[in-house]
Amino acid sequence: MRRLIVILPLVLFVALGLFLWNGIGKDTKTLPSPLIGKPVPEFSLSALLDEQKTITAADLKGRPALLNVWATWCPTCKQEHAQLNRMARDEGVTIYGVNYKDDRAKAKIWLDKYMNPYALNIYDPDGHLGLNLGVYGAPETFLLDAQGIIRYKHVGAIDQRVWGELRQKMKQLEVN
Amino acid sequence: MVRQVLLVVLLSFSSLASAAIDTYQFKDDATRERFQSLSTELRCPKCQNQNIADSNSPIAKDLRDELYRMLENGADDEQVIDFMVTRYGEFVLYRPRMSEQTYLLWYGPAALLLIGVIVVLLISGKRKKTEPGKPDGNLSDAEKQRLDQILKQEQNK
Numbered sequence: 001m002r003r004l005i006v007i008l009p010l011v012l013f014v015a016l017g018l019f020l021w022n023g024i025g026k027d028t029k030t031l032p033s034p035l036i037g038k039p040v041p042e043f044s045l046s047a048l049l050d051e052q053k054t055i056t057a058a059d060l061k062g063r064p065a066l067l068n069v070w071a072t073w074c075p076t077c078k079q080e081h082a083q084l085n086r087m088a089r090d091e092g093v094t095i096y097g098v099n100y101k102d103d104r105a106k107a108k109i110w111l112d113k114y115m116n117p118y119a120l121n122i123y124d125p126d127g128h129l130g131l132n133l134g135v136y137g138a139p140e141t142f143l144l145d146a147q148g149i150i151r152y153k154h155v156g157a158i159d160q161r162v163w164g165e166l167r168q169k170m171k172q173l174e175v176n
Numbered sequence: 177m178v179r180q181v182l183l184v185v186l187l188s189f190s191s192l193a194s195a196a197i198d199t200y201q202f203k204d205d206a207t208r209e210r211f212q213s214l215s216t217e218l219r220c221p222k223c224q225n226q227n228i229a230d231s232n233s234p235i236a237k238d239l240r241d242e243l244y245r246m247l248e249n250g251a252d253d254e255q256v257i258d259f260m261v262t263r264y265g266e267f268v269l270y271r272p273r274m275s276e277q278t279y280l281l282w283y284g285p286a287a288l289l290l291i292g293v294i295v296v297l298l299i300s301g302k303r304k305k306t307e308p309g310k311p312d313g314n315l316s317d318a319e320k321q322r323l324d325q326i327l328k329q330e331q332n333k
Contacts, residue, residue: 031221034265101234127238134263136221136235 033134033153040148041132048099048107048121055122061148064173065094066141071102072110074138080157081114088117097121100130100138145173200244207247214256221264
């Protein structure tokens with residue numbers, strides 16, 4: 001009993017050390033989204049390429065898709081754009097865009113210049129849809145199922161590796 | 177003299193320029209105070225060690241605008257907090273709410289203090305048992321005799 005008490009501080013120290021060690025290098029910048037498992041928030045906004053056309057949350061239903069929040073002022077969006085193009089062109093992935101706090105004219109030029117991977121683009125100049133989606137840093141990408149429920153969220157650029165993970169999750173949604 | 181006074185006056189204003197300033201017109205002072213207290217309690221999702229009152233990032237500005245709009249429309253504190261938490265998660269609260277995940281956070285310090293008190297009481301209780309007041313309490317009869325002898329020898333010297 002006595003011996004046990006003597007080594008107790010060492011045991012506690014090692015336990016605390018392991019606990020803290022476990023935290024080192026963990027990503028603290030990415031917040032878990034409280035919207036996982038919930039439908040895309042209601043909105044009614046114009047299409048980026050067609051001012052007359054109104055898009056609502058119902059337009060995003062039908063098949064599993066990605067909802068990508070982007071803007072021309074966002075350098076990382078440019079970085080991931082080629083990857084989005086590849087996904088849409090080569091693999092037929094449905095990508096919806098949210099043009100977040102941007103300028104319509106600039107966004108149109110951008111899409112002409114770098115190609116348009118988006119099946120639909122929602123024009124959100126005030127960032128109101130972005131706010132309701134809990135967007136805090138573009139680019140952010142949401143994975144939606146066929147019912148328009150948010151299943152997963154990725155913050156940051158999509159590269160080959162991230163797409164690998166997303167594709168697996170998307171395939172699972174298609175099976176279900 | 178005039179220069180020095182001017183310098184003091186200018187320096188006393190310079191601190192104002194460092195914080196994020198917006199020009200919000202509040203309907204009354206109570207709303208202004210609630211805006212100020214809520215904006216210091218809500219954390220900026222992008223710049224994680226600042227509240228939305230201090231941060232200059234665009235998202236903090238958006239959240240301040242939203243907070244202002246909600247307060248002007250008569251939302252109570254609970255509604256504001258709910259609004260932020262349903263979008264950005266519990267993370268935005270500097271004072272986390274009581275839930276299964278935060279029990280350890282809220283009760284941990286009190287539990288540690290309680291354990292400390294118990295340990296101290298146990299140790300001091302043990303001491304009392306081994307030292308029952310008299311200094312020679314633990315000596316056997318033979319030892320007592322020997323002690324008396326030694327003391328006598330010392331006195332006779």
